Amino acid sequence: MTTEFPLLGEHAYVAYIQKLDSMGANSTTHIAEVRYPVQAAPVLSVVKFLDPNCLAASNEAIAWLFLRAAGFVAPRHAAILALSAKKARDVVGKKAFDESLVTQDCVIAWASQKLDFKSIRAYFAGTRADAEWIGLLRTLHGAQIAAFDEVFLNADRNTGNVLYSGRDSCIPIDHEQIFDHQDWIGGNIMASTRDSDSLRVIKRAYDGGALSLGAYNDIKNKMVHHAQQHESALAACKDQISKLIAKVFKDGSATFEERILSFAAERTAEHWMETRLGVV
Ligand SMILES: Nc1ncnc2c1ncn2[C@@H]1O[C@H](COP(=O)(O)OP(=O)(O)OP(=O)(O)O)[C@@H](O)[C@H]1O
Ligand SMILES: [Mg+2]
Incomplete structure (x- = not known):
């Protein structure tokens, strides 16, 4: 239960x-x-x-x-x-x-x-914060966040929305804008081909030379590694998601539940992340 x-x-x-x-x-x-x-x-x-x-x-x-x-x-x-x-x-x-x-x-x-950590942005000013975030994306915790963001299409991952808990650890917060800002009460969630904020940062860092090809591939491999947990994670929480939506929305909740769960099921399925990232 x-x-x-x-x-x-x-x-x-x-x-x-x-x-x-x-x-x-x-x-x-x-x-x-x-x-x-x-x-x-x-x-x-x-x-x-x-x-x-x-x-x-x-x-x-x-x-x-x-x-x-x-x-x-x-x-x-x-x-x-x-x-x-x-x-x-x-x-x-x-x-x-x-x-x-x-x-x-x-x-x-x-x-x-309230966790006893501040956001990356609160610890490091300006471009230093961006560099720290790219550094963290190379760690297991960072890549775990990037994998989550890609599945849920998080459109608001910035250095204010990651708590800095150490040189190689960080905690994600602020998920108001998953599903790429989409109003899933008003209509279906589109499975957009747009990258999440995290993947965009990773690709930009690679294109701009801040990440070597090896480091870029290493992040993608870590994301694929974390994605192996996604299917069972969704199975473990999907009843709670259904009940939450039913309680919050009452009328129309079955439709909303279907929209969310089918979107999540598609993107947490085995090998989805490999295909998304082009990892063979
Ligand atoms: N659970 C938490 N533990 C510690 N600090 C938190 C937590 N949740 C939020 N914060 C702090 O509060 C700030 C604002 O929270 P959050 O990002 O969720 O809200 P927001 O409305 O998007 O605000 P902002 O516009 O600043 O992004 C975060 O940047 C972080 O510093
Ligand atoms: Mg925020």
């Missing part, structure tokens, strides 16, 4: 702690204590308010379920929160609050356990 992804009400939001100190962060994103199921004590978490249509929140949750199932290092606790508009306004302050986030007097938020 697998546990269901938590969709929590206001009672789970225990206390506002402080603003996020990272540069450029959305002004409503903050640190708060959140109480998750199966965890009695409140957990220090990063909370961000998202579009009320729940697309971004569902993308975050789908990615989180898959990452956990595939054995990534990722925040242990995460949830979608529904807060009353009053509560959301009160915690971040009227000035910072964005009224367009309110629907039916409710605000949707993504909460994930």
Whole structure:
């Protein structure tokens, strides 16, 4: 029996702690204590308010379920929160609050356990951050992220969305824009031929000489290696994804579930990554 992804009400939001100190962060994103199921004590978490249509929140949750199932290092606790508009306004302050986030007097938020690492961008300035990211993509953790991004067509992998946890380790965050920004509530997800952000960075580094042919092929081989886990990872979390979509969307959820799961099934199938990357 697998546990269901938590969709929590206001009672789970225990206390506002402080603003996020990272540069450029959305002004409503903050640190708060959140109480998750199966965890009695409140957990220090990063909370961000998202579009009320729940697309971004569902993308975050789908990615989180898959990452956990595939054995990534990722925040242990995460949830979608529904807060009353009053509560959301009160915690971040009227000035910072964005009224367009309110629907039916409710605000949707993504909460994930705060890890004690900063993003690559927060550690390294400017082009140094880009170079560090290319360096990390050559490691097992980095290539694991690149493989995930390619399967889920992540269109928002930048140095602000990777936590730097050491010279050869990193943790992916911020998966609002998987499925290449596509509105899968409004229509089908297209299996685009576009590369994910990570693969684009890797190809550009190779074309520009920052990666040798050997290093380029080595990253692709590592991605293929990680992709061998993808089929079983999807099998392990697909019921949770179905239940999540059914709970969030109710009407039409069967169609949405079909769209997501058939897209993911195609791209997690055996040998998909080899074909995608042209690795023989
Ligand atoms: N689980 C976490 N643990 C530690 N830090 C986190 C976590 N989640 C988010 N952060 C920090 O918060 C920042 C913003 O989070 P995230 O990227 O998910 O939101 P965002 O709305 O896309 O913000 P931005 O516009 O800055 O990218 C991250 O760059 C990172 O520094
Ligand atoms: Mg981000």
